[in-house]
Amino acid sequence: MTFDPATLTFDQNGLIPCIAQEAETGEVLMLAWMNAEAVARTLETGRVTYWSRSRQAFWIKGESSGHVQTLVELRLDCDRDCLLALVQQTGPACHTNRRSCFYTALRDGQETEIMTPLRDA
């Protein structure tokens, strides 16, 4: 049976969280949200496509920045209410120009920056 995005469990806003993980290194890059159509577009195009909650619009990751995410494999969890996208990330995933959005660690009770912005090519 062909997978149907409508069989996923969406929240009250019709969204499901999607974790993006670099396929090769295992680094967790970011978390963003998809609606059913974004899931379908991601699978169809191989370009990871989110739903921007702030802009209320589809968000083809990297469309303006060039920092695209090429889909390697999409996985779903046991409750069907979270997705894991294994991707090949071009450049930084974060809008701060860092490789990952998770660049702040809590160490000794303090917020500690563990990643610096990438330099432009």
Place this chain on the structure above:
Amino acid sequence: MTFDPATLTFDQNGLIPCIAQEAETGEVLMLAWMNAEAVARTLETGRVTYWSRSRQAFWIKGESSGHVQTLVELRLDCDRDCLLALVQQTGPACHTNRRSCFYTALRDGQETEIMTPLRDA
């Protein structure tokens, strides 16, 4: 300045998603939710503690199953609206007895099980 969980961005239900990742292997194990108090308890105890949306109660991961998550490091993302917990997972993270909740991959348009349940020790 000591980190204060109240400075995180919580959703309309007072919750923030937390990705659990095995610290040693980089495997993404699960995603669950925390409120500010769960974040504080996780940091204080070193035992990853979520907020169960179904039970509306604190959920010390593994408290009944023994499949605990020992916190290695907690990180937050650029928007302060998602957490990444690096953990040492004892046994399976998933209630289906699989190592990770993300055991279903979409391959050739089909849902494909890529992980089998662990056998009891």
